[in-house]
Amino acid sequence: MMDTTPVDLSHLFEQLGLDSSDEAIAQxxxxxxxxxxxxxxxxPFWTPAQKSFIIEGLEAxxxxxxxIEQLDTQLRKL
Structure with a gap:
């Protein structure tokens, strides 16, 4: 069966086991x-499982x- 999970920032947060509400993402x-x-x-704030998901998501x-790249950009404050 094909995975039909939408691929966006809120679903990325779900995949990482984090609160995926707009407010929680902004926070x-x-x-x-x-x-x-x-x-x-x-x-330093990722769990080992979250770290693995990010590495696999980028390498594959x-x-x-x-x-993941969108989140990366948003976490790099100027």
Whole structure:
């Protein structure tokens, strides 16, 4: 059976086991950031399972690549 899960930021948060409401996503982004020299998967706030999901999502050039990159961009404050 084909996976028909929508691939967007809120569903990425669901896949990561995080609250996927708009408010929770905004709060997560407001309270977490990553220095420019740290890879998203190496951020200290991920659990091992979340880290693995991010690595696999990027390495496999999977459906999740775009929302993972979107989250990465939003977590890098200027």
């Amino acid at each position: 997560f982004i407001a309270t977490h950031d990553i220095d420019h020299h740290i890879h998203l998967s190496q951020a 050039d999977a459906l999740w690549t775009e929302p």
